Amino acid sequence: MAVSNYSLKVNRQLLDPSFESYRLSLEPIPIYNVELDAAVAEVKLKDSQYTLDHVRAFGMYNYLHIDPWYEDSVFFVDCKGRVLNLTVTLDTALGKPIEVFHMPSDPTVCEERLCASLSFTSATWASLSDGAGRLYLLRTSMRRENCSLKWEPLFSEEMGEPFTILHSISHVQAGVHSMEVLLLRIQKDPSSDSDAKGSGYSVSLEWITVSNTSNNACTCILKRKMLRGKSVPHYAALEPQGKxxxxxxxxxxxxxxxxxALLEQPAAHAMEVESSADPIYFWQQTIEDITVSVRMPEGITKDDVLFKLSMENVSVGVQGFAPLLEGQLHAPVDPEASAWIIKDEKSLEVTLQKRSEGPMWPELLTGGDGRGEFLMSEEQTALLHERLTCLTTEDMNANPDMGKPPCNAQELEDCDGFPEDSSNLTRFDGESLKPTHVVNLGSHQYLFTVDLNPSEMPSFCLRHDVDALLWQPRPDQPSNMWEHIATFNALGYVQASKRDKKFATCPPNFSYAALGECLRRVFIYRQPSPVDTVLFNRMQGRQVGQVAKQQVASLESNNIVLGFRATNERLFVLTSNNLFVLKINN
Structure with a gap:
């Protein structure tokens, strides 16, 4: 199955180019405090868990879990191994969290244990990890109708090394009830060398399918599929029906x-060209167009050429072989004004007309491509040298009186280098296990993941320029697999200034976005709403019809925030000894 490169299509109707800023509101946010009988089962990182991936996966873990099927119902695990539930019906009459399940094993005996994790598989099922390597599948019954009913474990098995649960789903086909669970591990790479580049750890995702033929018992694990990578995923979720x-x-x-069983990794069927160690293509540019020269097998004819060009993507190759040049262009081009021609029967010259004249491209393809090389014209080279003359010197240290020596490149660490691989969003087929769709996220910073609709996959939020855009995966729509469903104005810019930010989220109705710091403070950014009085912008001399409010709440606790979840009416914040309920909307 061929891999298709896609780009995220922004819905311009959901953008607000006239948005000015958030106005600080002094309206108090009602805060209700529930004191816990036992502390939350927090697991702190050990000295051996020193990598950035460990911090992302476990150090920033959200210990509070919300039930997407039943609003205003949250769950967490305490240090006694109990799964506790708090369901809010009336804010002024909050009760104590109710125990719904108690893990029979003691996970604290495992030295390498992780935080316990919980995922709601369906309206009547849940999956639970004790953090020590054991997976539970629990029948919960209808949780809203029986919120105090104890959960029944119908599957319990050791799965090897400790893991956390990222996502789980449930489906029934031909009378067989199946549950798909996605597990995350960070493992010491046995093939790593202490002198080799990298942290020495690898990340694994395990996709487990458990099925039963009756409603009384989960009988066996049908399939275990393993993925490996070198970074903790920002987002990982299973499609409905496990497709x-x-x-x-x-x-x-x-x-x-x-x-x-080890899967064979077939080598890519590469095109044979002369001196494969050299770049496959070269490109030059002016303020108006781009010229790309692609090396081809000798004797190529126009009937052999496979050329596809859209406003944002290009693909150049030979019929029956993998493309020599393929990907998303750095900026849009005009396909109708672009053309290609064969030169000397061994190269293909492509001329791309820029849609926006003037800006020079730093790269041909978004994310870069190691198979190509940029050639600068003599005029461009001379102009560049002229501009840099005032910034260069022949002395190694132009100012020897400075207290600090110049930077030594040998002292740079891995985190100082630019990442070799750009961030991608990939869709894998459940049968072939091959990628079918790839989106290069480029500079779009990942912000958070949120469950909006239990019948759909989790949504994810990315930064686009200064805004934060919410995307909903649509696996049943191959032509528009990721839909832009909401925008939080200027949130991408605002959150970047919060140096102590730990969590971010939003409710299913998109009425606000919330940022939580490591300690005490919570920031609420509401969507623009009509004002009751007449306001004028004195700078522009126009009437202001809507105002976006910002509110700040301070929690009466000095403990680190461990959990952060939002509903349409409330925001839940969990610390080690308290669960705070903030009334955001009436």
């Missing part, structure tokens, strides 16, 4: 094992 998997990460993932 596919979507992963967004800085480093690519690939399926390596199925039921313990």
């Amino acid at each position: 596919g998997l979507m992963v967004a990460s800085e480093k690519p993932f690939v399926f390596t094992h199925v039921d313990g």
Whole structure:
């Protein structure tokens, strides 16, 4: 199955180019405090868990879990191994959290244990990890009608090394009830060398399918599929019916094992060209157009050429072979004004007309491509040298009186380098285990993941310029697999200034976005709403019809925030000894 490169299509109708700023509102936010009988089962990172991936996966873990089927119902695990539930019906009459399940095993005996994790598989099922390597599948009954009813474990099995649960789903086909669970592990790479580049750890995602033929017992694990990569995914979720998997990460993932058997990784069928060590293509540019010269097998004819060009993507190759040049262009071009021609029967010259004249492209393809090389004209080279003359010197240290020596490149660490692989969003087919759709996220910073509709996959939020855009995966729409469904104005810019930010989220109705710091403070950014009085912008001399409000709440606790979840009416904040309920909307 061929991989298709896609781009996220922004819905311009959901953008507000006239948005000015948030106005600080002094209206108090009602805060209700529930004191916990036992502390939350927080697991702190050990000295051996020193990598950035460990911090992202476990150090920033959200210990509070919300039930997407039943609003205003949250769950967490305490240090006694109890799964506790708090369901809010009246804010002024909050009760104590109710125990719904108690883990029979003691996970604290495991030295390498992780935080316990919970995922709601369906309206009547849940999956639970004890953090020590054991997976539970629990029948919960209808949780809203029986919120105090104890959950019944119908599957409990050791799954190897400790893991956390990223996502789970449930479906019934031909009378067989199946549950798909996605597990995350960070493992020491046995093939790593202490002198080799990298952290020495690898990230694995395990996709487990458990099925039963009756409603009384989960009988067996049908399939275990393993993926490996070099970075913790920002987003990973299973499609309904288990038809596919979507992963967004800085480093690519690939399926390596199925039921313990190693999968063969076929080498890419590359085109044979002269001196394969040299760049496959060269490109130059002016303020008006781009010229790309692609090396081809000798004796090529126009009937052999496979050329596809759209406003944002290009693909150049030979019939029956993998493309030599393929990907998303750095900026839009005019396909009708572009053309290609064969030169000397061994190269293809492509001329791309820029839609916006003037800006020079820093790269031909978004994310870069190591198979090509940029050639600068003599005029451009001379102009560049002239501009840099005032910034250069022949002395190694132009100012020897400075207290600090110049930067030594040998002292740079891995985190100082530019990442070799750009962040991608990849969709894998559940049958072939091959990627079918790839989106290069480029500079779009990942912000958060949120469950909006239990019948759909989790949504994810990305930064686009200064805004934050919410995207909903639509696996049943191959031509528009990721839909832009909401925009939080200027949130991308605002959140970047919060140096102590730990969590971010939004409710299903998109009425506000919330940012939570490590300690105490919570920021609420509401969508623009009509004002009751007449306001004028004195700078522009126009009437202001809507105002977006910002509110700040301070929690009466000095403990670190461990959990952060939002509903349409409330925001839940969990610390080690308290659960705070903030009344956001009436």
